[in-house]
Amino acid sequence: MARTAIVTGGTRGIGHAICIALKDKGCKVAATYAGNDEAAAKFKEETGIHVFKWDVGDYDACKSGVAEIEAELGPIDILVNNAGVTRDAMFHKMTPDQWSQVMRADLDSVFNMAHQVFPGMRERGFGRIINISSINGQKGQMGQANYSAAKAGMIGFTRALAQEGARKGVTVNAVAPGYIATDMVAAMDEKVLQSIVAQVPVGRLGKPEEIGHCVAFLADDQSGFITGAVLTANGGQYIAA
Numbered sequence: 001m002a003r004t005a006i007v008t009g010g011t012r013g014i015g016h017a018i019c020i021a022l023k024d025k026g027c028k029v030a031a032t033y034a035g036n037d038e039a040a041a042k043f044k045e046e047t048g049i050h051v052f053k054w055d056v057g058d059y060d061a062c063k064s065g066v067a068e069i070e071a072e073l074g075p076i077d078i079l080v081n082n083a084g085v086t087r088d089a090m091f092h093k094m095t096p097d098q099w100s101q102v103m104r105a106d107l108d109s110v111f112n113m114a115h116q117v118f119p120g121m122r123e124r125g126f127g128r129i130i131n132i133s134s135i136n137g138q139k140g141q142m143g144q145a146n147y148s149a150a151k152a153g154m155i156g157f158t159r160a161l162a163q164e165g166a167r168k169g170v171t172v173n174a175v176a177p178g179y180i181a182t183d184m185v186a187a188m189d190e191k192v193l194q195s196i197v198a199q200v201p202v203g204r205l206g207k208p209e210e211i212g213h214c215v216a217f218l219a220d221d222q223s224g225f226i227t228g229a230v231l232t233a234n235g236g237q238y239i240a241a
Contacts, residue, residue, distance in 0.1 A: 003128075004028045004074045005219070006066070008056050008113060009083030011043040012036070013182035014132065014208045018080055019049050021212030022219060027078065030069045032056060034083070056083045056109035066116040075124065076117040078219045081110045081154070082132040084147075091145045099146045106150035110157055118161070118170065127170035128219045131158050132211070135178045135234045151176075155230055162228030171227035175214045178234025181205040201236035 005022045009015040010031025023029050030050045033040045040051045052069060054061040070076060084106040087098040114129055121127025136144055137151025155174050162172040179185055179196050185205065188196075197205060214231050217223060232240045 002026050002028055003077040003219070003221075004030075004070075005078035005080065006030050006032065006069060006076055006113070006117075007080040007082055008032045008109065009034070010049075010080075011040045011051060013184065014177065014180060014211050015080075015082045016043060017208035017212035018082060018132075018215045019043075019212075020047065021209070021216040022078065022080075023047065023049060025216055025219070027219075028073045030073055032065065032083065056112060057104035059108075059112045059115075062109075062112040062116055066113070075120055077121070077124075077126060078128040078130070079113055079117050080130045080132065080215055080219075081113055083109055084132070084150070086144065086147050088143045088147070090143055094145060102146040102150050106147065107153045107157075110154055114157075114161065118165065121170045122165065122168040125169040126221075127165065127168075128223075129158075129161065129165075129170065129172040130215050130218050131155075131172070131174045132215075133158075133174045133176040133230065135176055135232075135238050138176055138230070138232070138240050139238045158230070159228045166227055169224065171218070171224060173218045173226060173228070174230045175211060175218070176230050176232045176234070176240070177206060177211050178237045179205050180208055180211060182208060199237055200234070204235065206233060206235060 005027045007019050010019045011033045019029050044051045054065040131154045133154045134151040136148045140148045158174040
């Protein structure tokens with residue numbers, strides 16, 4: 001049976017790769033995005049994947065958006081919470097707006113989206129919720145108190161909700177990528193990028209497709225005994241116990 005999946009922030013970067021990986025598994029996939037209409041149109045044309053535009057930090061927008069997707073594609077079996085932003089600053093210079101923007105997009109969105117699909121998953125006895133955290137949510141990162149807190153909060157949310165869904169066939173897991181070769185990372189200063197790669201034991205950046213593969217594995221029907229886990233994919237840069 002084909003599963004129906006939503007990937008937030010799904011039209012670019014890691015989200016794009018996740019959508020492709022799930023589509024290749026035979027899933028019906030919907031990708032959400034917030035603002036880049038040009039990238040979304042190109043993604044839809046190239047992949048044939050449905051795209052939907054709304055702000056995942058807005059609870060009511062998530063409610064109506066998920067209802068629209070379910071009306072078009074059917075009940076949601078797989079939710080991938082991938083959307084997020086960064087607003088980097090040293091903490092003593094960080095503004096309340098920089099803090100709240102990241103919390104809203106990166107952490108509130110996880111509640112907003114999961115709250116729409118979790119009850120239906122429980123009722124049907126199957127569900128996969130996969131939250132894209134970060135290496136910096138595991139180890140922290142200077143200049144990213146907001147982002148690190150949001151991504152660490154995502155891991156706590158994963159572990160708590162996993163316990164609530166387990167007996168109902170709903171697994172909740174997280175993937176914590178390290179530095180991945182996306183457009184955002186490619187735009188970094190070359191010396192900074194070289195210094196990052198020097199810290200990665202495998203000697204390179206990760207590929208978006210490698211994160212897509214992690215998600216596809218956790219989303220599989222045969223992965224039902226894995227829940228509350230954090231799948232670390234960072235090339236050995238940070239070894240999490």
